Amino acid sequence: MRIANLAGRLVLLADGGAVDVERASGGAFGPDPQAVYERWDEFAAWAAGADLGSAEPYEVADLGAPVPAPRQIFAIGLNYRDHATESGFAVPEHPVVFTKFVSSLTGPTGDIRLPEGNVDWEVELVAVIGRRAYRVDEAQGWDYVAGLTIGQDISDRVTQFVAPPPQFSMGKSFPGFGPMGPAVVTLDEFPDRDDIELGCDLNGESMQKGRTSDMIFSVPALVARLSATLPLLPGDVIFTGTPAGVGQGRTPATFLSVGDELVTYVKGIGEMRHRFVAP
Incomplete structure (x- = not known):
């Protein structure tokens, strides 16, 4: 099942088209893409038996962030050893956690304005929470995940490291610095949900390529570690970290410029395409 946000309305993507959930369910579920996660089990049960034969063509440019307003991000x-190494840090013993502010979220295509600074790319698998999770055991971590989507943790390194200690959240929360999409894909769609390829290309050149099996803290481990401190709420998202290949870690360091096109992919989900424009 592939859940998306088409021009602000909740849809299912199937057979090359989109099915409007409110219309297909006879109003049982509303049009808000965010609200569906509060009724995730009920929605998943309905969708499993729904007639999706009414899929209609759509424009990819009309897709928004599939989880547009999470309460917690x-x-x-440093969740991949090779990225920790290229960043000059030791492999962490505990998850390194920060946030991206909701106003940074955007959809899977379009233009992103570049602020002054050194703006970098970070492809990430994003896990979407489907059930309230609090003090969850790692062995049950996947049970609380509605699905997975693609994310970019775009980062201005100047703002991030402007003062000690680093201000991760500020440097990663400019408008458009949190692209997600094109859809949330349920776990049953993946041959191996613990080993998924992800990567990104800049102007046609491969910058990052990795596998989620190389994460230091897996998705269920992150659900367990985070929920040990606070409840994870339906519709929350977890950007799970990036593999090696970021611009800051290259020799010489490479950063995004006006006119660049960044293509981000996760196998089994699809791709995002963004062009960077002047502020």
Whole structure:
């Protein structure tokens, strides 16, 4: 099942088209893409038996962030050993947690304005919470995940490191710095939900390529570690970290410029395309 936000309305993507959930369910579920996670079990049961034969063509440019207004955004730093190494840090013993502010979220295509600074890319798998999770055991962590989507943790390194200690959340929360999409894909769609390829290309050149099996803290481990401190709420998202290949870690360091196109992919979900424009 692939859940998306089409021009602000909740849809299911199927057979190359989109099915409007409010209309297909006879009003049982509303049009708000965010609200569906509060009724995730009920919605998943309905969708499993729904007639999706009424899929209509749509424009990819009309897709928005599939989770447009999460109450909590968790982002994990240094969650791949190779990225920790290229960043000059030791492999963490505990998850490095920060947030991206909701106003940074945007959809899977379009223009992103570049502020002054050194703006970098970070492809990430994003986990979407489907059930309230509090003090969850790692063995049950996947049970609380509605699905997975693609994210970019775009980061201005100047703002991030402008003062000690680093201000991760500020440097990663400019408008458009949190692209997500094109859809939330349920776990049953993946041959192995613990080993998924992800990567990104800049102007046609591969910058990052990794596998989620190389994460230091897996998705269920993150659900357990985060929920040990506070409840994870339906519709929350977890940016799970990035593999090696970020611009700051290259020699010489490379950052995004006006006119660049960034293509971000996660196998089994799809891709995002963004062009960077002047502020």
